[in-house]
Each structure stands twice: as C-alpha cells, then as structure tokens.
Amino acid sequence: MGSAGGKLITTDNHVRVDHSNRTQPFTLSKRNKKIIRQTWKKISANKIENGVLVFFKLFQIIPDAKQYFTSVEFFNDMKDLIKDPLVRSHGLRFMKAIETMLEIEFDSNGCIFLFSAIGNRHCSYGIEADYLDYVPQAFRFMLTKALGNNYTDKIASVWDEILSHIIKAMQDKVREGTKLKEDKEEVARRISSAYLTDKKGEDCKSTTNGSEDSPNVM
Known part of the structure; x- marks a missing residue:
C-alpha cells in the first residue's frame, strides 16, 4: 500500500497530520x-448530522475555530448546534466532499485537486492551516457515534x-495562499x-529651494 502523502502523528491521544512534505x-x-465503502454506507445514511458531529468535535478541540462562524450561537449541546443552518450547511458540504472522493474511486490526482480547491476556498476565509490538523480526530469521534x-x-x-x-492537500493550498497574501x-x-x-525627500528639496529663492530681509 503506497503512502507518500501526509502521515498521521498520534501523541497524547491526539491525531494530527504531519505536514513536513x-x-x-x-x-x-x-x-x-x-x-471505506462499507462504512460509508452507514455514515452517509445521515450526512448532515454526522457532518455536524465532525464540526461539533472540532469546536471542542479548538474553540478558536468558532470565530469563523460569527452568526452561530454556540452551546455545549449537539442538539442545539445541529439546528443551526450554517453549521448544517458546512457539515453537509464536508460530507459531500468525502462522498465525491468515493465516487471518483479514490483517484489520487482527483482527490488532491478536489481538496486543494477546498483548501483554496478556506484560505479566502482566513482560516489557519494548523486547525485542519484536528479534522482526523474529529472524524474519529463521528465514526464512534455513526x-x-x-x-x-x-x-x-x-x-x-x-x-x-486530503487534509494535507487542503493545508498545502491554505499555506500557499497565506504566503502569497503575505x-x-x-x-x-x-x-x-x-x-x-521619496515624497519626504521631494518636500525637503522643495522647502530648501523655496528658502533660497526668498529675498533676505534685513
């Protein structure tokens, strides 16, 4: 099994993406x-709720991520969060992106292209690439529930x-966009x-010339 892309590092029960390459x-x-196909059948039976579960866990792991959802009223209860239309929309889009990955038969170039585009969009939101490190951990939480x-x-x-x-592809694009912006x-x-x-120099020169042209008053 080839695995030349991003690898996961597990430390202190946290799963993070190694983005050294x-x-x-x-x-x-x-x-x-x-x-993946077999488990996806179960997961996709309730795309919205399971997608929201991923975000619910992300907000618990990295509360600062809430700043990108300014219109959302955050509560500690999943039942409240799942009612929010913005979070539901994001959860569904995330799950549909995963579904597309299956539809294109895990084609490497296709997956990288798809999630690079998603990363580029997230860059426009100003999201920090490091936040994406925790998506696998949040996804695991969703798996336990689903x-x-x-x-x-x-x-x-x-x-x-x-x-x-796929997270590595997103992060690469976010970092690339952030670097370009900087x-x-x-x-x-x-x-x-x-x-x-230059303007200061011109002003100084103009002032000096003006002084030289002025008649001396005795």
Whole structure:
C-alpha cells in the first residue's frame, strides 16, 4: 500500500497530520477501499448530522475555530448546534466532499485537486492551516457515534490514512495562499514606504529651494 502523502502523528491521544512534505500521489489497498465503502454506507445514511458531529468535535478541540462562524450561537449541546443552518450547511458540504472522493474511486490526482480547491476556498476565509490538523480526530469521534458497536480501531486507522492525504492537500493550498497574501502585503508595504521616503525627500528639496529663492530681509 503506497503512502507518500501526509502521515498521521498520534501523541497524547491526539491525531494530527504531519505536514513536513507537500502532498504526493497516493494509493489505497483494495481492502482499505472496501472498508471505506462499507462504512460509508452507514455514515452517509445521515450526512448532515454526522457532518455536524465532525464540526461539533472540532469546536471542542479548538474553540478558536468558532470565530469563523460569527452568526452561530454556540452551546455545549449537539442538539442545539445541529439546528443551526450554517453549521448544517458546512457539515453537509464536508460530507459531500468525502462522498465525491468515493465516487471518483479514490483517484489520487482527483482527490488532491478536489481538496486543494477546498483548501483554496478556506484560505479566502482566513482560516489557519494548523486547525485542519484536528479534522482526523474529529472524524474519529463521528465514526464512534455513526458506527456504534461496529466501530473498530482498524476502521478508524483506514479512514485516518485517506484523511491524512486530503487534509494535507487542503493545508498545502491554505499555506500557499497565506504566503502569497503575505508576500503581496510585504510588496505593498515596501512600495508605500518607498513612496513616502521619496515624497519626504521631494518636500525637503522643495522647502530648501523655496528658502533660497526668498529675498533676505534685513
């Protein structure tokens, strides 16, 4: 089974994505593809609620992520959060993206393209790439709820593998976009600084010339 993309690091019961290298093409074994398809049937039976479960756990792990949902009234109860239309919409979009991954038969280039585009969109929201590290952990939480007694660590590890690749693709695009934005801001700052310096020099020169042209009054 090839695994040249992002890898998951588990420390202190936390699952995070290793983003030391850019996303590379990947392959999944037939066995793991089968596990994902079989469990997806159960998960997709309630896309919205399970999608919201992922966000519910994310908000618990990283409360700062709530800042991107300014219109949402946050409560500690999942029953309250699932009623919010914005969170429901995001949960459904997330699940549909996962579903698309299955529909294109886990095609590596297709998956990377899809989630890179999603990462690019998240960059426009100003989201921090590191927040995405915790999506696999939140997804595991959802798996425990959606699969119930059918949940196993093996199933979770299979999902971890594919999530590591797609989250890596998103993070690469977010970081790329953030760097581009910072570079543009730096260029703008330098241009502005150079303009102000030149303007100050011209003003000083104009003042000096004006003083020389003025008649001396004794």
